[in-house]
Amino acid sequence: MSIWEKSILLILLRRRLEAERTTDWQTLHKRDRGWFLSQGDSNPWAVLRAWLTQWDETHRITATLFVFGLGALALALGFLLVAGLVEFLTFERINLLWFMLIAILLPLCWWLLALFFSSAQVPFPLRALFEHRLPPGTFASSLRPLMKLTVVALGQQLSLLFALGMVLAFLLYLLVTDLAFGWSSTLDISAAVIHQMTTIVSWPWQQLWPAAMPTMELVEQTHYFRAAPVVTEQPELFGQWWRFLLMSLLVYVLFPRLITALFYRYRLEQMQGRVCESDALISGLWQRLSTELIDHEAQPVEQRVRKSDRAITEKLDKSYTQIISWGTWPDEIIGSLRQQLGADLSLIYWRDTDSISAMESTLTELRSLPDEPPLLLCKGWEPPTGELEDYCSELSKMRSHLFLWPVPLKGMSDERRQLLIESWQAFMGQLSDRFHLILNPLSEESRDE
Incomplete structure (x- = not known):
């Protein structure tokens, strides 16, 4: 069972148990304990799902295909973003500044804003799509934190797949095409400024991969103007930017999302365990399933x-x-x-x-x-x-x-x-x-x- 299905299972369990709150405890205990003894699976999540199946709720818990579809869409959008930047050529050269703005700076800012403003990680369309998988009606306020963290963790996973699509597209174009990068700006920006900027950006990997740090010669030789033809003694330098751009995508786009996706997934697993233990109705169900029946007439x-x-x-x-x-x-x-x-x-x-x-x-x-x-x-x-x-x-x-x-x-x-x-x-x-x-x-x- 996926982590997303577990969250939906807890929400649907709470709904079902709410309807049984006024039923006598002993009656529920006899019913649930008798059912549990007839089951062969000992996994708690499988048992809870099988128990809910009795009430024709199991079709509501199939969220795997839904999440898979969203993941495939996020992966495709990331791939198309880089493909569009690479295919949009100006004099057969890819503007380095434009590529860094769209493919690196904007995704990095998006990730930082999502960390500082938790509401940015729960956008209304995503939350509405997730709640659409549930039966109509509101659910218990005590499960609101679980719902929010589930959507946050799902958003982080989709963001990670988006970044992975960008990296895969860049590697694919790097393999099958001859990419030529250069830089150009209407403003009077010197090569020294561009070199200083790229040096700061490449600081995290300066010891790990020195070849991925642009040199002053590379910056000067890849500066081009629209109104002038390309004049360079080493035309192969236009393709040497790939190391710098690949590391930028990994360090500033992919790795941060990988860390936060794993972190929020861990938090969600911990919260799901706490809900099973602390929620009075869900823990009461498990108590009825796992504890022996007491015969009140056995002793005076x-x-x-x-x-x-x-x-x-x-x-x-x-x-x-x-x-x-x-x-x-x-x-x-x-x-x-x-x-x-x-x-x-x-x-x-x-x-x-x-x-x-x-x-x-x-x-x-x-x-x-x-x-x-x-x-x-x-x-x-x-x-x-x-x-x-x-x-x-x-x-x-x-x-x-x-x-x-x-x-x-x-x-x-x-x-x-x-x-x-x-x-x-x-x-x-x-x-x-x-x-x-x-x-x-x-x-x-x-x-x-």
Whole structure:
């Protein structure tokens, strides 16, 4: 699977998993674990792609042909650029200044601007073409950085192929034709100025290939005028510029793009790995696929739940001024909770910790707020995780009293709800004594919604 298909796969996975957020975790676990055991491939990317194939999404992930077509186009455009410069002859001589401006200086400036202005690496036509490969509709904001870096890396690869096409065209014309280079300008530019300029340009390879550095004699003998015939004692000097121009194309056009293309490709691979690990929905899918099913009826409840003297609050107080929601929530549930808890008021501090950066920023902000009991909202239809335990540990260092409410899912059976309550009660035994568990159901108003 290509690196571009991996990015599209993650985006499509997120879309599919968004539609299943309100489905009971145990139901999904049984379905996905049973499917995983029937698969023979152990490669994570192949497994995720095969899982998505069940929902008739696989035809959307074939980006190889699309990227190949763009690459072939970029290669051809680079080839045609140099071919046009070489074929556009003036008195059978190629103007050195014109060639360096179009084939070397402009591509170099384009590359530098793309480094300093990241938006220049994500031009609208390229981004629109890439998004056209996806199903209609917007995708999660948490995957926007992945989308941007994917397009940047693709742009760098196309830029590299463009430069490669230029070098290939130059080498081909060098092999099959007798190229004659010279320099001419309407302005009164002396040969010494041209020699100084070419010496500066050729500084990177002066020790590696001294023959590719133009001499003063070469500069003087290849100066020509439109109104005067070429007069030179050594006409073969007109062809000696090829070494200088070839090294200029390699050093200032091809090699910089090769470095940045490899760099952004490496960054994209790293980000794809981080998305698989940090995204709650995608990592949750892999957890369901790779972990064994737990039979809740195999052991009595008394053996699974560790008894604790921890206080349990049955009533939900509406006076919380600091509220934190853990993970990514369905809009209809989080909307009713905000209304029920009065989060629309300006005096209420409410933060959604749906990413690693959001978790870190929330912890930083809480340090500057008064020591008031915060309310931590968790999805009560899912079992608690080790990541939540770590976050609660950080919160307990900043507050003397904290409340944790595993919000139940509307329509959940009493048996399933009781099993989850027991798992949350056992989880509280792993937290600091500063935490208090709330087992209050959703209000009637929220249920009606």
